[in-house]
Amino acid sequence: MKNQVKSVYKQSERFAEITKKAIISGNILRAKKCLALAEHLFITGSAETKNVISNVYVFSVSSFMEMRHCSISHLFPQALKAEYIKQINTSGV
Template sequence: MKNQVKSSCAKAVQFAEITKSLIRKGNIIRVKKCLGIAEQLLITGNAETKNVITNIYLFSVSTFITIRNCSISNLFPQTLHKEYIKHINPSGV
């Protein structure tokens, strides 16, 4: 079996699925760790990384917590929380 290189989009989807699974299980410590990693990628990543974290990872996780009516937005680190607010309130009001 050949090693396959996953695209950054595929990695973000997989990372979001892991985070959502941890939310379902109630593993808050690991959820916070995942959100912290996403925060670091958002702060230190290149333009592509920031775009993938915002538009794939955060969109997937924020949609999930909205549909499931989870109240975990307080777990989001500061920069990621600002992006989360933009996703749930796109008008900027």
């Protein structure tokens, strides 16, 4: 029961952690599967789901990759990559 996650925000944070651990361990195939699932949820989900994927998942994974100087261009699927670019442009970086 200790692994039970309550809110969609916490679930998204946990999902981002799983994705980051896959990247750290070099399991790029698993990381791409996670990103593809996030993309699917982003495209087909409710407005709340899209918001959570964008603001929690994409932000967390892309921030992690930036800090580790990883190239995200080949990992992120199209819609998530567009969200990432939108976040970069909004932040003024």
